[in-house]
Amino acid sequence: MTGLYANELTLAYDDASIIHNLRLAIPMGQVTALVGPNGCGKSTLLRGISRLLKPKHGTVILDGQDIWKLPTKELAKRLGILPQSPVAPEGLTVHELVAQGRYPHQSWLQQWSAEDERVTQEALAITHIEDFADRPVDTLSGGQRQRAWIAMTLAQDSEVILLDEPTTFLDLAYQIDVLDLLYELNRQRKKTIVMVVHDLNHACRYADYLVAVKEGQIAAQGIPSEVVTERLVREVFGVECLIIPDPVTATPLVVPVGRTGKTQPKETVYKADERPDEAEREIA
């Protein structure tokens, strides 16, 4: 039985239960997005699935085996996890970081091999950071840095890659860049991607499967175009919105109404002699 499943999973920090009795099947070979408001438990769920957090109850099954019963390196060869906003030690070069991805493939007897170097170079090439290989990670831009971390996870050569908010703290251009990269890894390299995403529109556009989490429970799951409705967004995020087709990809596009949306359209507010761009600046 191949696949990644959570069975009656209960996760807690100290005694505060975050995820309660949750069942989830991650579709293999697809991009899955975990979405939900802050504090809903989506990151905790990801930590539970990736063995960073030991469940209070229940199991996580990968290819028929309980992940807590697999040797740690064996799991790392099949499942990689990139935590939120990792920080590289000052002075660590990109090549050294990516090479750390080979950790589960090494042992006391078998240290650095030609295969390790080949996979490392390939990961650098896929993420387009070969030119920075000898630069310290801390001197790179945010987007390049995140590519380097993703390259490390790629060098791990696992079938499944989990990422906790891979686009947080990045400029919009880098957010799209990172999401495009993950999409390519899925489509071209057949990686199963599971990511916690903050932006619902990014989730709708890039994910094949969407899991909405609310108060430690799954509120909805399925293909974004079927799952993401005005009612769901209201119930999970507490936001009134319109859902229109994304003009580029035809996936759902969530347009929040907010308080500004309930007043009159902006154009009618302008006086005849005012330039619209000035008025906009004032509103901003």
Add this chain to the structure above:
Amino acid sequence: MSVQTKVVSRNTTRILGSRSLLLPGLVVGVVVLVGGVLWSITLGAADITPDTVYAALFNFDSTSFQHLIIQTVRLPRVLTGVIVGASLAVAGAIMQGLTRNPLADSGILGINSGASFAVVMGVFLLGNPPLSLYAILAFIGAGLASGLVYMLGAMGRGGATPLKLTLAGVILSAFISSFTTAILIGDQETLDKIRFWTAGSLAGRDMALLTQTAPYMLAGLAGAFFISRQITTISLGEDVAKGLGQQTGWVKVLAAVVVVMLAGGAVSLAGPIGFVGLVVPHVVRFMVGVDYRWVVPYSAVLGGILVTVADVGARVIIRPQELPVGVVMAIVGAPFFIWLARWKVKR
């Protein structure tokens, strides 16, 4: 902000940028260390020529007073300095990697003061304990202090962050040191026995004490080298290391044992010499980067050199009087610490 970014990016260029330079660099370091040791042996109250030093080391004549000085006074002292420096520097490197805290060293994390307290307590309670007991007491004190600091630092949500560990270490250190001071103030006899020792000193160390303690420290150095690859991985952060399949619990336990053996041994030999563990690993990373398979041996060699040179300074600065080497290290180390706190600690 822009100033800080500039400084950081400048400091990340390595002196030994190419991997092929790493081994020759280490050999040069060992040669400098041996040279420093020989230079240190020639210095002292009695004028002894390098020729005589050579003869005393390799062609010992027990009837020569000068040979006796070298074999019983100067050689144990300089060898103690080398192993203490190497141990403190390597302990600092391991702690900085493990805790991802650039300010970590056995002094700041309270381990040195724990070890000194245990030794002072032992002298106070037992009167005149055998020298071999110093090391055991220091290990117990170092172990208890590091355990306490970790417990305090790991309390609350978020676990043992660099900041919380540093605070816990500084607080525990101040707390324990005040007890040490209280004992020394109240008890003249204990104070007389170990006054110089509590400031960190290499004076009056004999070969017997060294051979009692050195095996633990050599084992600690070997252990540090053995776990160095694991330290590189865990220095990416515990979650990342776990995700790569590392059993981080074991790495932390092994690292703690290594640190207690190194720092406890160093304190029992020379008292709490600060700053070596802080300064040396930074200089080393500046030279060779953050691969701990190289950071550990380079720290050992540079730590040995630093304490040897500082001890020469301790003996010559106010000749014929002598400063404790811990004081010389503090004069060098304090400005470095301020610079570090100013520029390198981003969180």
